[in-house]
Amino acid sequence: MSPVTASLACQALTVRYAGQARPALEGVTMAVPAGAITAVVGPNGSSKSTLVRALLRRVPLDAGDITVQGRPLAAWTPRALAREVAVVPQREEPVMPLLVEEFVALGCHPRRSAFGALAPADRDAVARAMARAGVAWAAARRIDTLSGGEWQRVRIARALAQEAPVLVCDEPTTFLDIAHEMALFELLDELAREGRAVLLVSHQLNLVARFARQLVLLDRGQVAASGTVDEVMRGDILERVYGWPLVVTRDPAVGALALLPLRGRPRGDGW
Amino acid sequence: MTARARAPRWPWLAAAAALAVTLLLALAVGAVPVAPGDLLAALLGRGDAMAVAVVRDLRAPRALLAAVVGAALAMSGGALQGTLRNPLAEPYLLGVSGGAAVGAVLAMAWGAERPATVTAAAFGGAAGATLLVTLLARVAGQRTDTRLLVMAGVVVGAFANAIIMVALADAPPDRLRGALWWMMGSVADATWGAVARAAAALAVLGGALVWWARDLDVLALGEEPAAALGVDVDRTARRLFLTASWLAAATVAAAGLVGFVGLVVPAIARACGARLQRPALLLSALLGAALLVGADVAARTVRAPAELPLGAVTALVGVPFFLHRLRRMTA
Secondary structure, rough: OOOOOOOOEEEHHHOOOOOOOOOOOOEEEEOOOEEEEEEEEOOOOOOOHHHHHHHOOOOOEEEEEEEEEEEEHHHHHHHHHHHHEEEEOOOOOOOOOHEEEEEEEHHHHHHHHOOOOOOOOHHHHHHHHHHOOOHHHHHHEEHOOOHHHHHHHHHHHHHHHHOOOEEEEEEOOOOOHHHHHHHHHHHHHHHOOOOEEEEEEEEHHHHHHOOOOEEEEEEEEEEEEEEEEHOOOOOHHHHHHHHHOOOEEOOOOOOOOEEOOOOOOOOOOOO | HHHHHHHOOHHHHHHHHHHHHHHHHHHHOOOOOHHHHHHHHHHOOOOOHHHHHHHHHHHHHHHHHHHHHHHHHHHHHHHHHHHHOOOOOOOOOOOOOOHHHHHHHHHHHHHOOHHHHHHHHHHHHHHHHHHHHHHHHHHOOOOOHHHHHHHHHHHHHHHHHHHHHHHOOOOOOOOOOHHHHHHHHHOOOOOOOHHHOOOHHHHHHHHHHHHHHHHHHHOEEEHHHHHHHHOOOHHHHHHHHHHHHHHHHHHHHOOOOOOOOHHHHHHHHHHOOOOOHHHHHHHHHHHHHHHHHHHHHHHHHHOOOOOOOHHHHHHHHHHHHHHHHHHHOOO
C-alpha cells in the first residue's frame, strides 16, 4: 500500500512534547487503506494515543507528515478534515446534559452552517448512525444516564454521523465487558467492509488480531513491527516489546493467533 | 420525532411572563406608587407630572438597565461554562468582572470621563483578568479543574477588590463613584445613555455568542472531541472566552460588580430543557433579565427607604445555589 493511495498515512512522523528530550513518536511510517481495519497496538506508554492527538493537531508535528487522502495535514482546514476523518477520542466526559440524539447530531457539525435546522439529509444521517451503533432506542435518553457500553456506542454513532470515509477509534472498548467489546469490534469490521478506512488504536492484541488486516506495533514511539497479523504476532517480537515472557499460539477453536503471557516474575524493577 | 419538537415551550412563556411582571413592578412600585393603569400614560409623558418624571426618568431606565445587565451576565456565564466545560464558571467568580472593574476604576481615577473610554478600560481589565485566571489555573494543573479555576478566580477577584479600595480611597465623592458602588453593584443612577450603551454591548457581544452557539456546543464536549468535529479548539475557545468576558465587562461599566447571575441562570435554563447552547443562551437572557429586574425591585423596597446593594441581593440568592452545585459536583 503506497502512502499516496492510502486514505490516511504517516511518513517518518516524529512528534515531540514540549520540554521532553525523547520524542513521543519517532519516524513512524504507516498506511491505513480503505476497506479494512488497521490496528495500532503496543504496551502502555508506546504513544499510541499521541498518534491520534497528532492527527487532531493537538500536538505539533516535529518532522515527517500525516497525509489524508494524499494531502498533507497542514493543507486541510479543521472543518474539511473532519468531513474526511471521524475520530472517537479515548476519553470523553460529558458536562452538558444533552440527549443522545442531540449529541449524535453534533457529528453533522463539520458540514452545518451557523444557523438553520438540521437538513433532512443530516437528520437521516443521524438516524442511520444511531441505528448502526445500536443506540436508536436511546435517542431521547440523556447522555449522562448511559452505561459505559452505551456511552461508547453513542460516541461511535456521533463519529458515524460525520459520514467520513476514514474512522479512527482510540481504545473504544476500554471498560467494556466481553459482549459489548465483541459487538463493537464486529461493528467496526462491518464499517470497514463497507469501504471505510478504519484505524483502531487498542491494547487488546488478541482481539485486534482477529479483526485487523494490518497491525502496527509501537514500542516507545517507534514502529517495532508492522505488516499482516502473521508478520507481527511473533513471540520473539512481542516478548521484546512487552518485556514479559510469552508464547504466541494458534487458538484451536477459532484459528486465530493469540498471545499467551507466561507466569513469572517481572524482569528488573521498572514495571 | 426530533429533539426540537420535544423541547418544552413553557419555560419560554414563563420567562417572558416573569420579565413582564418584574418590569411592571419596577415601574409601579416605590416611594411614589403609580397605579398600573397610569403607567402607560406616564411612560408617554401624559398625566401627573410627578409620575411622569419618576417613571420616565428614574424607574424606566433603571429597570431596563437591570434587564440588560441581567441578560448580559446570564449569557456571559452560560458561554463561559460551555467554553471552560465547567458549570461553576461565571464572570464574577472567575475574577473577570473584578478585572473589568479595576480597569474602569483606574481609568476614572486617572481622569477619564467619557463612558466609551471607561468601557474600553473595563474591556482591557477583563481581558487581563481572563489571561491571569487561565494562567493561574494552568500553572496549578489544568483549566478544566473546577476547584482550581474557581480558586484562581476568587484570588484574582480579591486582588481586584483590593486595587479598587486603594484606588478609590481618596476619590472625590462628587466625581467618582465609591468603592461600594463598584464592589456591590447598583443600577440606582441609571441613565438612558447607560441603557443604550449596555444594550449595544448586549446586541453585539451577546449576538456573537448566539451566532457561535454551535461551536460552543462542540467545544463543551472537550478539546479532543471538539478538534475531531472540525473546531479550531484554541482559537475558538479564546474567541468565546474573550467575548463572554467583554460582555461581563460591559455590565461592570454600567452597574459595577453583580455576582452569581451568570451562575444561577444558565443552570435554571438547562434544567428547563434548554440543553443546546443556542436555546440555553437565549432563555438565559430572558431569565437573567427577569431575575435582575426582580432583584433590583427587592433591593429598593425590602428595607425602604434604604437601598440594598444589587450585588448583595444576588449574592444572597447565589451563594446557597453555588454551595448546592458544588456539593452535587464533588459528591
